[in-house]
Structure formats: C-alpha cells, structure tokens
Amino acid sequence: MTELDLFGDGAKPGEALRGDPERAEPASGDGGDPAPLAARMRPSSLDEFRGQEHLLGAGRAVRAMLDSGRVSSMILWGPPGSGKTTLARLLAREADVAFVPFSAVTEGVARVREIIAEAGERRRVTGRQTILFCDEIHRFNKAQQDAFLPHVEAGTVILIGATTENPSFEVVRPLLSRAPVYVLEPLSGDDIQLILSEALEAERGLARLGLTAETDALDFIAASSDGDARRALGVLEAAAHLAGERGAIDVGMAREALQHRFATYDKGGEEHYNLISALHKAVRGSDPDAALYWLARMVDGGEDPLYIARRLVRMASEDIGLADPAALATAVAARDAYHFLGSPEGELALAEAVLYLATAPKSNRAYLAWGRALRRARETPSAPVPMHIRNAPTGLMKDLGYGQDYKYDPDESEGVADQEYLPDALRGERFYDPGRFGFEKTIAERLRWWAERRTKPKPGDG
16 A cells, blocks of 8 residues: 555644545535434534533543543443544544544444454554544444454554443443543533524524524423533524524424424333333332333333333232232233233223332242242252141052141141151251231231231140
C-alpha cells in the first residue's frame, strides 16, 4: 500500500486519512437538505456535551483519562440517546486520534480487518492512533468479538464499543478484561430541557425559524423523552414543522408531534429482567401501587402476559406461601383467566392477582422449609423408612414387621398418635417453622397443640 493510497489528494503525512469522520463537517441530507436536528445538534466539544457528570466531572474516570492525554479501550453501556457515539467522537477529537466508526449491525469481520490494516499503516506512517468505534457491539457473536482481541492488546487500535445491552451477558470476558465498562445514564429532565433550548437558539439548529416554545411544551417533551436526547430533538423538530416559521410551539403541538410514545422495553434483554425484578420486589414489599405500575409497564411494553402469570405463581409460593394459601389459587386462576380471555380483558385478571399478592401477608417459611428438606434428603438418600409407616400389601411384608404398631391418628382419643414419621437419623429435626402472620399463625398453634398431645401421658402409661 502506497502513501497515495492512504492519503487524500494533496494530503501530507500527519494529516487525517480519508474517512476520519471527526474531521468532517456535520452531515447533510440528500439534495442539500439539512440533516435531522439531532445530527445537526451533535456536540462538537466536551463543553457542549450534556449529562454524564459521573464520568466527565473533575476527577472522574473518563475526565482523568482525557486530562492525561491518553485514551484507552472501553465499553460504553447506556440507553439510546444518552450520548455514547457522541462521547466516543469527542474523546477522539480531544486526544487527537483518528476516529473510524463501525456498525456491528451492517458490517462484518471483513470490514474490521480493513480498518485494522488501515490503522496499522496510519500508525506506521503518521504515528497517529486510531479509535475503532464499534456501535451495537453486542450484535457481534463471541467469535466475532474475539477478532478484536489481538489488535487491542497490540495497541493497533483503541476499541470503544457501544451497547444498550448488559455487557456482562453480551461481551466476551477477555474483551471486558481489556476494555473497562463505563455506564451512561439516561439524561435528566434538566439536561434535556437545556438541549431543547439550545436547539431553538442555535444557528445550526432552529434559530433561522424564529420559533418560540412554551415552557410547558418543553417540559412535556423532556418528560416524554425518557432521557433520550435524540428522541427529544426529533419531537421538537416535528413540532417546529407544525408551528411553522415565527410560530409558537405549545403543548398541543408537542403532543401531536410525539404521536405515540413507545415503551422503553426489551423483552429479551436487561430491561426485561429489571422490570420483572421490580414487580416481584414490589409484591414482596407489599406495595400494591408500585406492583401495578411495573405490571403496566411490562404489559404496555409487549411482555408475554403468560410469562408474568408464571412469575405470579412463583411469588405466591415463594413469598406468601401458607401465610395465605389462597394466594397460590388466585395466581393460578389469573393464569387460567388470561389464557381463556386473552388481551386486553385477561390483563385485568393479572392486575387483580397482583393486588391480591401485594396485599397478602408474607412468609417465605414454606420456601425455606422446602430448601432444608431437600438438602437433608440429598445428605441422607438411604435413610430407611421407619417400619411402622411402611406399606404392607403382602403377608410376607407383614411378617417382616412392615406396618407393625402403626397407629391410625383419627382413632386416637384426640386425633393425634404418639409416633415418629421421620427416619431415625433425622428424628426430631424441624424443617418448617411457621411465621407469626396470616394463616401461618393458626398453623403454628395447631403444631404446638399436636406436639403437646404427642408427648402427653396416655391412660395406662407408667
């Protein structure tokens, strides 16, 4: 590869290679039309970047990296519109390294090899490093991600991966050990409002239209954006078209521009597990309002209602148990009702079950008892069944003592026989210890009464 292959016409060693996007002007659409507002308002310096103070504030990790003048490989994990791509571009600009974007959705390992070959030549000819920015890195399978490893280790490229999915599940461990994860948070409402105000006033934004916007309209857009600056700017741009030149954007226009706000939910990813965890813990914490809210978020986000129903059955067994035996029956009935009715009518049955479970007395004593019993069963898999409670269907078995001296409890004077039911090796052990609330309080009283009757002297004893 010659120097003319690497550099544009008239370029000299040390100047940018063709395709270094951080050297380019903001993109424009076809035919000279301006690019979308979100693209035009992309920050061109860290001073214009909003949010993520936990990374960019004084003494924070990414700021310290910039202050040292050295950028290293990293994974940026955050929701859409939180600034992952923009931050990566600004890091390249601040560190004066080449920035080459790459999409794991539309490109493959062959393109990675091209970028790495160009980066190696750039480093040899100009001494300039290259940031390989891999957007949606979680879309690469593990073998494809492994292709980055030797080149990251050798310093041929600085890898910055961006993902909306939990890297713990989606990024291979060897890569995580070489590229620390930095978490970007959704932008705050104040950050979004500042971005909207700047877009209205900036020349590259909407200033030429001479628009005004009601505070309530900006508040509505900021609240509806879920911390996504790109979404907020898209709504503002649509509202600007509705208002027209020199117009005023009001809440009605903002609502019309928004049309329908899609729920932030991924049925197979991090948000799926976060929301079902929130629902389960709200039920366990006896907060019916929070439980209903998280149920609504999941249903509105497109979650399979039968998945939710299965989790409700689990909650009834695990967190309520015998404190309210009707909880399990209610959860199973809700599952059957949804299966019978479907959406939307069946969703009310799920809501009813959630309210019942959230307001029921809580106990995990059955859950704990099952765990103890299972553990002891595994520790004593050969403990023999006591002779008096063995089955004796044949004469030979009776002659061998099977069932001998068994006492039939209903025939006893108080309905309780003084006999053991556990193997000798486990005699006296207790697995189930009922709680003090709900129906378990009654169970505890019964168990105490039965224990007293079993040890009470019988007529004729001694």
